[in-house]
Amino acid sequence: MTSVVSPEWVLKVNQLGKIFGNLSENGLALTGPEIGSSKDPATGAIVAAWDVSFEVAAGEALGVVGESGSGKSTVMRCIAGDQSSSAGSVQIRTSPDEQIDVLSLTPSERRQLRIDKIAVVYQDPAEGLDLNVTAGGNIASPLTAAGWRNFSSIRSRASELLLRTEVPLNRMDDVVKSFSGGMKQRVQLAKALANRPPIVLLDEPTTGLDASVAAGVLDLIRGLLEEFGLAAVVVSHDFSVIEMLTNRCIVLNHGRVVESALTDQLLEDPHHPYSQKLVSAARA
């Protein structure tokens, strides 16, 4: 499978793999889209992702599409550091002379990356936010982690971000658990952008929101990606999300990339039978 190439990559994922359990010798041949399973029949090991490669440039968004269990969230968690990977490499380039090999870092160093290099927006706000803390306090968290020690500066930065993500400022000092789903996602976006990270990973950012609210959040995300020139990876099973946010995308099936293409192309003319099935299901 050829990878989608972009010359000025900020994030480069190369042959990333994640296996749960002990794989048998032929385990890789006995799993995958052709076989129709990600479970090694000999040992029961699960090949959640294998040989996943892509690059993302600044100001560009890459979609990762697939049904539930296809391995798209695993890929995202491996990049974010929520999960360790079994194979491959993940590199980020934040300036011409600073290139970081993410997977070789210690868990502590990977957490450091999450402060100002890689931000993640989760489907479940409880994963990205402390629901018992105010909206402002949630944004104060990455700011203080990055060394902010001035109360008024933290307040003004937090209100600036909430204003940008369209959270009413009179809710800034309310605990997040009192917020609606859409507003929680807006706070998550504000928190993710607090330290101006060059990379943002979005895992089903609007799944679970009702259509009109989701449309508003999507609009906001698209604006933010453009405004901040972010390199984004958008994981979703929802083609309307992928269509709206991404330029290119890869299709995952049983842990493998079965197709990578420009988003428009994929939607108009999917090549792989699995992609065709996904697109026709979405268009139905």
Add this chain to the structure above:
Amino acid sequence: MTTLLNKLIDDNESEQFGILDEYSKREIRRAVLTAVAVPGYQVPFGSREMPVARGWGSGGLQITLAVIGPNDIIKVIDQGDDQGVNAVNLRRLIVQSTKVSETTTAAKSSIVQSRHRIPEDGLDQRHILVLQVPVPEPLRGVERDMRELARMHAEADYSKMWVSLYEDKVRNGVITQTTGYPCLVNDRYVIATTPIPRWDIPKLDHSPFLTLFGAGREKRIYAVPPFTKVEPLTFEDVPFEVEKTEGATCSQCGSNSSFLVEIPGTQTRWVCSDTDWCERNLEGN
């Protein structure tokens, strides 16, 4: 009861100096040495059963009995009071089991065991201050998972503590935490300065004396060695302030420069928390 205790101690010639056996003392001393070597780090130790209930100063008592020698002079206070029930009982226990001398004057002592206070004056490089700690974990209020707590300390990741200070300031307009105010020791570990009030925190910073914190119930010992930086966590634009009631003076000695406590009653009265200091101040006047 006291007679019986005396009789038991007198009768038993082989009775250990200071209740603890030598192996226990060695283990506690090791923990103390580690704590001094890594300022602010909470060292686990095998907290012993003591003849006082856990939560009544058993941690402080174990440290005192592990570091005390026959020539030491002990002072024990509860709040700032040498005559508090807890102080009197712990002092009796220490004195009867070690035969060391006792005093109420900090300057004349060599070891001060305390619940809640650092004496107003008199401590210098000759002294060891032993504090009886109820809750040694400063992050307990913001994180409950023990593994996560260990990770946060290991990586000096204290952003959750900062968020809690931020939230406190947003909700209350001021940082309200009083006793156990979180402090950064030697630019590395955050400690709970429980049980002392904010008032005493400036005294810990670069103090000439050694401070040992013992939590018997929680089985932790930590230390602030002499001349070590102790910095209360606060925002640059929110100055750290100690407790102060405008216009309050001690109704006995008239002091307005010591830590005062309120005496409940029909008319509000204030007295010095440090009773020994108050008496000396009264005589001096």
